[in-house]
Amino acid sequence: MNRDQVLNALFADGWKADYLEADHFYGRARVANQEVTVIGTSEKAEVGADMALTMARVVIETIRQRPGEPIVFLLDTQGQRLRRRDELMGLNGYMAHLAKVVELARQRGHVILSVVYGEAVSGGYISTGMMADACYALADAEIKVMNLPAMSRITKIPLDHLQELAKQSPVFSPGVENYFRMGHLDAVWQGDYAAQLADSITRLQARSREEIGKDRRIERGVERGGRTAAGVVLERVLAN
Amino acid sequence: MANSFLEASARERVQAVCDAGSFQEILKPSDRISSPHMALLEQPVAFDDGVVIGRATLGGAPVLVAAQEGEFLGGAIGEVHGAKITALIAKAIKEKPSAVLLIFESGGVRLHEANAGLIAVSEIMRAVCAARAQGVQFIGLIGGAAGCFGGTGLIARCCDVLIMSEEGRLAMSGPEVIETVYGVEEFDSRDRALVWRVSGGKHRYVMGDIQALVADEVDAFRNAALAALDSGKVGFDLENLEAEHAMLTQRLEQFGDCRDAKEIWQRLGLPSAEELALMPADEFVRATDSARNVARGTR
Numbered sequence: 001m002n003r004d005q006v007l008n009a010l011f012a013d014g015w016k017a018d019y020l021e022a023d024h025f026y027g028r029a030r031v032a033n034q035e036v037t038v039i040g041t042s043e044k045a046e047v048g049a050d051m052a053l054t055m056a057r058v059v060i061e062t063i064r065q066r067p068g069e070p071i072v073f074l075l076d077t078q079g080q081r082l083r084r085r086d087e088l089m090g091l092n093g094y095m096a097h098l099a100k101v102v103e104l105a106r107q108r109g110h111v112i113l114s115v116v117y118g119e120a121v122s123g124g125y126i127s128t129g130m131m132a133d134a135c136y137a138l139a140d141a142e143i144k145v146m147n148l149p150a151m152s153r154i155t156k157i158p159l160d161h162l163q164e165l166a167k168q169s170p171v172f173s174p175g176v177e178n179y180f181r182m183g184h185l186d187a188v189w190q191g192d193y194a195a196q197l198a199d200s201i202t203r204l205q206a207r208s209r210e211e212i213g214k215d216r217r218i219e220r221g222v223e224r225g226g227r228t229a230a231g232v233v234l235e236r237v238l239a240n
Numbered sequence: 241m242a243n244s245f246l247e248a249s250a251r252e253r254v255q256a257v258c259d260a261g262s263f264q265e266i267l268k269p270s271d272r273i274s275s276p277h278m279a280l281l282e283q284p285v286a287f288d289d290g291v292v293i294g295r296a297t298l299g300g301a302p303v304l305v306a307a308q309e310g311e312f313l314g315g316a317i318g319e320v321h322g323a324k325i326t327a328l329i330a331k332a333i334k335e336k337p338s339a340v341l342l343i344f345e346s347g348g349v350r351l352h353e354a355n356a357g358l359i360a361v362s363e364i365m366r367a368v369c370a371a372r373a374q375g376v377q378f379i380g381l382i383g384g385a386a387g388c389f390g391g392t393g394l395i396a397r398c399c400d401v402l403i404m405s406e407e408g409r410l411a412m413s414g415p416e417v418i419e420t421v422y423g424v425e426e427f428d429s430r431d432r433a434l435v436w437r438v439s440g441g442k443h444r445y446v447m448g449d450i451q452a453l454v455a456d457e458v459d460a461f462r463n464a465a466l467a468a469l470d471s472g473k474v475g476f477d478l479e480n481l482e483a484e485h486a487m488l489t490q491r492l493e494q495f496g497d498c499r500d501a502k503e504i505w506q507r508l509g510l511p512s513a514e515e516l517a518l519m520p521a522d523e524f525v526r527a528t529d530s531a532r533n534v535a536r537g538t539r
Binding site for chain 1 (some may be wrong): 258266267271273275276277280281283293318319320322323324326327330331332349351352353354355356357358360362363365366367369370372373389391393394395396397398410411412413414415417418421426428438439443444449476477478481482484485488489491492495496497498500503504509
């Protein structure tokens, strides 16, 4: 899906853009009888310092001007911008800043959702969508760090061996189902996206602040059989 | 240099930075907790999965500490490695130590278990922010040969305080990755001086990304950590994040057209890059004091 298709599919009652560039956008929409802030990337955006700062500004404005309003991230990103200038500016600091303001919004009672509708890669995803209270992906979306041929080149593990192992392990190969099994995704959406978004916001808002503040992805990964080792570590460290 | 932070292992750093003899490791190598995924890929494993965690004291105050071992896969974060740090922070939320020390040395996500590593980075970031909001201070130390890159660079910038040596490097993508994608004209990864001017401790200090620049000595890191314990706590609140936002906004306005710290230093009226490169950390800190305020927008 492209940006306009996903916006039309999610916001049946329409949405209003405050800013619309080729690779990122923000605005407001109406979902489940309330206004929500929408922040997105598109066209496999490269997330650089300027874009991360813009998204952080919108989150801060939402906290200041519209206390408690839900924030929905819609994502299609190829990852962080790979330029010397962005590194010189301290790109990791800009991305961490965005992550921190998202966390602050959560602490101040905004529910935060993210939906990967295109591709979500590494740094472009961590600082935006992965900080949400609930993370979703459309069935035809892709989440990854690196594809298997590139991984094979770097790790020097034969590609056919990686492809074989990828059938039993969700831990290294691209795919939204793998991120579901490891406990990161709340669900992979199919069918009526607008209904699923409205339902998710309603359910999150019914939860207590304390409940929302808890990151339950490791427990969920254990339940789904995708991250048993992390579960063992968590249990043993807390018992120590 | 016997006292070099750069050359020390993760365990040596923990021992030297914390009070002598105070460190008690949690999940010791003898507990045999290693990565099941590396074993499945027939790759070497480490019985600490490249990170040491435990309890210690710092100046008598109770702290929890994690230190990444750059010698094992460049300190890269996999499922077990990440879960050890996430669990340590969960413990900090319960126990409320005076601080959590994170001694970083890591290239970021471990490719062999990339999905687990990526998720773990986001879990650690969330955990650091949540613990800070509940009053736990995070002090990050950066000075290892593998630097602090990728997801680990994101985690580092979630801390209250960062202490770094000139030799440390803090960034998102490493120069080799950028050179591979956009060519040697974009970033010559073999130009060591340039690499340090883009990601090294001196540049990061002037920009305000880190709070202390120290010599490459374990004692210097310890002293800076002790000082941070007294005065370095930063509330995780709207006021401080708006201040950070203002700093980052004016940085792009002042320096967004630069591609080398040389240009930034020249614009700030500092001595030549060659002179600055030769200065020991304490002298550099004195020489850049007022320029640093301009760079941070706090003139």
